[in-house]
Amino acid sequence: MSLYDDAVRVLKDYAAQPPLRDAYLRHLEEHSDGVWKACEAGHITASALVVDPHRERVLLTLHRKLRMWLQMGGHCEPGDTSLAEAALREAHEESGISGLTLLPDGPVLLDRHRIPAPCQWHFDVQYAALAPADAVQAISDESLDLRWFGYDEVAEVADDSVVRLLAATRARL
Secondary structure: OOHHHHHHHHHHHOOOOHHHHHHHHHHHHHOOOOOOOOOOOOEEEEEEEEEOOOOOEEEEEEEOOOOOEEOEEEEOOOOOOOHHHHHHHHHHHHHOOOOOEEOOOOOOEEEEEEOOOOOOEEEEEEEEEEOOOOOOOOOOOOEEEEEEEEHHHHHHHEOHHHHHHHHHHHHHO
């Protein structure tokens, strides 16, 4: 199965956020390259909110370009065969943590946001991942900082999209 086919399957199986989910599916119907960064009309991205093993904190990265505290995530790459794989790869690359496991039952949230030209939109498919008990994080080249935040601290440092992702993740835990 191709990444494109997996994205369509994942989105069709995702029961929440029907209007937004349908917008993602329409985008993919209209753009056969809609999972790739080169698609200037917008493209699918995959991210994961990393939760500590005690389920009390989340790991956020201070994004180098955006200067914002965000979950780990980014563009799909040619070697990715599924959105889940892309989200796990990105989470591992940006956190340095090996052994992350996604929460079951697929994505926890969708978040579409505008991005600077030449592209128009990121259609982010958001997962949540549990860190193993022996997790040791390491700052990547894409980050200025990497830090664990208690659930009640997230709204003080992150934007509404991360706060919504945390709420959806906590409902799934």
